[in-house]
Amino acid sequence: MQLSVSFENTRDVAPKSGPVTVGWFLNTTKGSIIYDPPERVRSVEQNKSHAKSASRCPAVINMESRYFMVKAPFDIHLAFVRDNEGKPALRNLNGNMSGIRANKLSQQIHITPEHEWRYPGVPTIQVMTPYVMISDEPVYVTQLSCFMHYQRDQLPGTIFGGRYPINVWPRPLMWAFEWHDTDKPLKINRGDPWFYVYFETMPQDRAVVLTETERTPELLEYMDMISGAVNFVNQTFSLFQAAEERRPETLVKPIRRSKG
Template sequence: MELSVRFENTRDLPASSGPVTVGWFLNDPKGGVIYYPPERFRGAEKNKLHAKSASRCPAVINLESRYFVIRCPYDLNLEFIRDKDGKPGLRNLNGDASGIRAKKLGEKLHITPEREWRYPDIPTIQLSLPYIFISDEPVYASQLSPFMHFTKNPMPGTIFGGRFPINVWPRPLMWAFEWHDTTQPLKINRGDPLFYINFETMPQDRGVVVTEAEVTPELKDYVEYISGAVNYVNQTFSLFEQAEAARPKTLVTPKKRRE
């Protein structure tokens, strides 16, 4: 099947069968042990005894099987502040008890400039993550709030993600949060669901297998070729076809397990 950033470009081609292989890797392996591998969504122990239980419903099973969970790599307990000049900032409420050093947290987590907020007085914070997803077939990845996980203390805002083709635009993921109620702290424990990833395939009923991928020289060069484009141009989607032209034939090489 040809690669394409638009599903409609594949409609006249023979339909593929079997699951689509999606690869993932960390673009910065330093400290990689703290990052949880992506995992397929599975609810808590469910009632499957009754024939009419929702946990036995094919529609429910089909939907849940298409979401993959990314978990928070460290504890976050943050307060939104403004300094004496009114500049927005963050305070780590865990203080000296924090598991992550302030310097390292500052490298990973930041508030976007106030003029870039989508809504006035609703701060946007971003957490940089090293996860990159790739595919050798047309696949779109969508980043979503972990809406199927219950939390006793809801977060004081909303998560917003995005949708992009991982077969031509492999990029490190960013967790973005809009802080609607800044009087409340933002608290996420290590291991809590941070967001979901959903993969769209063609045809839509194909399954998805997610596997850790080798970072081959060709893959590394391609990621570097497109990295940081958002810092230089607006509307990076206009670059997809140019990136596709430079794409190596194969991105996904499943990682070999050590004996």
């Protein structure tokens, strides 16, 4: 099957069968120990005592099989404030008890310029993540909130992600949050469900196998080619075709870890 950014472009070739292999990796090794592997969302491991339990429902199992959860790598406990000039700013409410140094926190989390907010008075903050997804056949990833995990303390806003083809556009995921109730703090503990990734395949009923993949020279060179494009053009989707033409045939090389 040809590599394509459009599922419709694959209609003239025989569809593949069997699981789709999706690779994931961290685009940095510095401090990478704090980032846990993505976990498949599974409720089937809950109540199995009754045949009619929701955790046994084929529809539920099929849906959950395409969702993977990423945990928060560090504590986030922030207040939204404005400085003396009225400019948006963040205050770390953990203070001296914070598990992350102030200079590192400011490197990881930032507020987008106010004129870029989608809604007036609703700040957007972003957290860089090192998670990258890649595939060797047409697969779209969608990043979204952890709607299947109950949170006793609800976030004071909503997260928003995006949808794009990882076979031609592998890039680090960004956690973006719109802070609707700025009177309330934003608090997320390390290890809490942070966000989901959902995979679309062709055909749609194919299973997804998520595996850690090597950061090969070919993969890093390809990522370097497309990185930063958003800083130069407004519509990066227009570059997908050009990226596809310059893409190596194979980029996914699963890591084989020895046991014992």
